Amino acid sequence: MSTSAHLPAEPSVAPTGAARTGGTVTDRLIDANHRYADAFTDPGMDARPVLRVAVVACMDARLDLHGALGLALGDCHTIRNAGGVVTDDVIRSLTISQRALGTRSVVLIHHTGCGLESLTEEFRHDLEIEVGQRPSWAVESFRDVDQDVRQSMRRVRTSPFLVHTDDIRGFVFDVKTGLLREIETSD
Known part of the structure; x- marks a missing residue:
């Protein structure tokens, strides 16, 4: 038995953000981080x-x-x-x-x-x-x-x-x- 058989089925929902436009999920996360950092203030x-x-x-x-x-x-x-x-x-x-x-x-x-x-x-x-x-x-x-x-x-x-x-x-x-x-x- 392959260990990959334990993976759940891929979601049927269409990907959003960078994943939809050809980027990877990681690209989407990095884009989100840039938006987060733009508004970030050091909470001290x-x-x-x-x-x-x-x-x-x-x-x-x-x-x-x-x-x-x-x-x-x-x-x-x-x-x-x-x-x-x-x-x-x-x-x-x-x-x-x-x-x-x-x-x-x-x-x-x-x-x-x-x-x-x-x-x-x-x-x-x-x-x-x-x-x-x-x-x-x-x-x-x-x-x-x-x-x-x-x-x-x-x-x-x-x-x-x-x-x-x-x-x-x-x-x-x-x-x-x-x-x-x-x-x-x-x-």
Whole structure:
């Protein structure tokens, strides 16, 4: 099985901006950046988040974390990856966020309909066959989103590198309603 078989179908919506006129999506993003920079004023912010919180969430394009959580620029550190799972690299980012930049709270957000629910670790095997090298990372797929949030909370709470593990909360974002549902720990 080709790993590209896991990709969703191309959207049927006509492309806009640079993509429609022959440029790439990246060209469109760079054009948008120029417009942004023209109106940009330095907000004079520090790199330390105002709310002293780090949010770990899935990279899914349907999750507008700032909108869903009422956050403004500078309020939080946002760490995103496939599934919003707590990996070694997430622990690295959280450690820097806490120890160097003053965060004290961690919010974990998974969501309904996550693509990792339909993948398995077999994906790594398929990649190895396709490219001739096995990835060093785990897919971190799961079948039960609530249980995966609990596992992620445990990974944060038990990390020896993190100094602030008393305010760790996990949620599932419903992509149909926009509501967060808190997941209680089983500890």
